[in-house]
Amino acid sequence: MLKKRMRYLSRYQDIITALYHYGFGQIVRDLGLLDRRKKGSKNKAKKDSDLSVAKRIRLLLEELGPTFIKMGQLASTRADLFPQHVLSELEELQDNVPSFSYEEAKIILEEELNAPIDQLFHSFNPEPLAAASIGQVHQAELPTGESVVVKIRRPNIGHIIETDLAIIEDLLELAEERIAWVKRFRLIDLFHEFASALKEEINYKNEAKYAERIKRQANNTHHMYTPVIYSAYSSIKVLTMSYVDGTKITEATYEKGFDQELVAERFATGMFEQIFVNGFFHGDPHPGNIFVTKNNDIILIDFGMVGRLSDDMRHSLALLVQGLKSRHTDRVMDALFSMNIVHEQVNRDRLRDDLDHLRLKYYNVPMSEISIAEAVQDLFAVANDHDCLIPPDLTMLGKALLAIESIVSTMAPNVAIIDIVEPFGKMLIKERYDPRRFAKKVQNEVSDSFHTLRLLPKDVSKTLEDVRKGKLRVSVSxxxxxxxxxxxxxxxxxxxxxxxxxxxxxxxxxxxxxxxxxxxxxxxxxxxxxxxxxxxxxxxxxxxxxxxxxxxxx
Structure with a gap:
């Protein structure tokens, strides 16, 4: 820990000074790091009494740069952990970073793709279309004539993120030792989850792989498409894809010649098919990542964040939807247990009482007026009250559902989201009780049993060998x-x-x-x-x- 602090001393000082600067000086004192502030920071401390804690958190993250902004954006998906006023501020996080120079972009391109830029592209616009904390996008044309966009990772961003993550981990470990509530909220576990997601997101090969997978899935989905990925022009730091000629979904209005209700239905149907049929879905379907063509077709971009649902999880979701629709508390409880949301030590009677209270909230409300996203978030809140951990992919699902409902309600207020999702729920319920699925499950379990039996003599022999050598240990608390x-x-x-x-x-x-x-x-x-x-x-x-x-x- 001490070596980390000496190695990253300047960055440590930046972070500690920023914490003090935005009114979190008590945390710095509790960590015993008040003397690590940069000199003169005491006079810079803002009088932020007029700003809320949530707003100060957002400003702090924006000042500390790319790693903290991305961590905040990932945290904005965790409605099960953070209050809504904090989530609302985190959703407003902006990548207020300047673009990097064309010369730097050219160097990265040529190093990654092993060729001069003049050979790689017929034309390349030196001015970026957009710049963000991780990278920036340029428009270009391939030698074969295709119009493309090229996403280039920011210079040295990998080292910056690695440094920041090491410091954050160090500070959280120190906080767990000295601040009681940090350990209670399991912040170090949450950090490791976010750090893993961030490392995955900055690798453009992962984004290319996810885009290709969703593209293959979309072959069965009418009117929803993804850009073409050009693998020969892509790497860990470079991603080249076809140029999207479309209109941002929230701007695809009747006045501009679009059919808003049709667009909303196609978008929601495509997303629900990703979620409930394929179990692999776009994790960040906000309006900036969704475009509409003149034919009212949907094009998705930016696949840095994706969600995954196993077959068992999808069928548990079907049970959950069934329980919510029938307002059956025990079915909802069974679904929560099958999703591994609720641990075995939970007080079942108190949990049932809380779920009954939640059921009464929706008792006299017509199904057409119920927000599935809000209902799922309410369930997550109940689980959180009982110290249950929500799997990351389920929180990603909750975030995606909120985004889908928000866009649909904006585009077509008269369209009931439950009418679009209901066929998928019925399909999952039918699939859940399909004899062929049951037979396949039995076949897999028998196969696993045979595999275990085959390894049993070897395992027994190894155990006996350990006994003979005195290596067998019995741990008793x-x-x-x-x-x-x-x-x-x-x-x-x-x-x-x-x-x-x-x-x-x-x-x-x-x-x-x-x-x-x-x-x-x-x-x-x-x-x-x-x-x-x-x-x-x-x-x-x-x-x-x-x-x-x-x-x-x-």
Whole structure:
């Protein structure tokens, strides 16, 4: 940790100073890093009493640059973790960064594609169409005549992100040690999730792969398309795709010759097919990433963020939709458990009460007026109240549903989103109970069982080898050890009780039998040792009974 701080000292100071500057000085004090601020920052501290905490968070992230902006944009998808007023500000995050020079863009292009720019393109516009924190886009024409856009990653952005992520991880680890609420909110786990997504997003090969996959899926979807990816002109830092000649979806109005209702229906149908049929969908369908052609067809761009849903997750969604539609609390609970949202330690009675309360919210509301996105977000909020972690792809789904509903309600207020999604829900429910799916599942489980059996002799042999070498270790927690000792105590006490009781019974039986066999007193019965023995045995019996019951381990 200390090595990181020395290595990135200047950047550490920038981050700590910015935290103090935007009114988060208490956090800096709690971390013990107040003396790490840059000199003179005390006089720069803003009097931000007129700004909300959410707005100050947004301004802080924008000032700290690309890594923090992207982290904030990813955080804006987590309605299960952050309050709505914070999410609203995070959604307003802007990449206020200047474009980099044509000379730098040319160097990156030629290094990545291993050829002079004049050979690569028939023409290349030195002025970027748009610039963002990760890269910028230029329009160009290939030697074969196709009009394309070329996305070029910002110089040195990989090193900048790597540095910032190392510092953020360091600060969060320090915060977990010194600030109680940080550990309670599991911020370090959330950071690792976001960091992984960010590293994936800045690799343009991933975006090209995702675009190609959605393009293949779209072959079955009428009126929704993706740009053509030119692999020969793409790499980790460069992405070349066909130029999209279209109108931003929210600007495709009746006045401009578009059929708004048709556009809204085609967009929603295409997105729901990605989600419910294919289980692989565009994770950021905001208006800037959706264009409409003159034929009212939909074109999606920018595939840096995608969501994935397994078959089991899709069928659990069908169960969830079914439970919501029928307002059946137990079905909704079953769906939450099958999605692995709810952990086994949850208080089921309290969870059912909260879901019942949520059900009453929608009780008298017609299905056509229910917002699926809002209902899903409400469910996530209930799960969060019970300390349940929402899988990242489900939060991505919630974000996508909100965007879809927002666009549809803007374009065609009279179109009920439930009417578009209902056929997909029915299809999933039918698929869920399809005998062929059940047979395939059984076949897979049998195959897995055979595989396990095949490896069993090898695993047993390895375990025995470990035993012979003394390598086998058994891990027992303190709690488990206490329980074990308690059980052993109970068993031993019961055994002692039984032995004493048996001895006492044998002696008493001997005395009774001996007395009954003869009418005359025998020498044995005249010996006072019998009475003494009986007295001692009785006292021992009573003492053991008292000791056992006193220990509470009977």
């Amino acid at each position: 303190i709690k488990e050890m206490k329980d074990l000792i308690k059980k052993v105590d109970r068993i031993s006490n019961k055994l002692a009780f039984s032995v004493v009781l048996l001895s006492f019974s044998i002696i008493m039986a001997g005395v009774i039998i001996g007395g009954s066999l003869t009418a005359e007193p025998t020498i044995l019965l005249q010996i006072p040792a019998i009475e003494i023995g009986l007295t001692i045995t009785s006292l021992m019996f009573l003492w053991i009974i008292w000791a056992i019951f006193r220990s509470g381990r009977f």
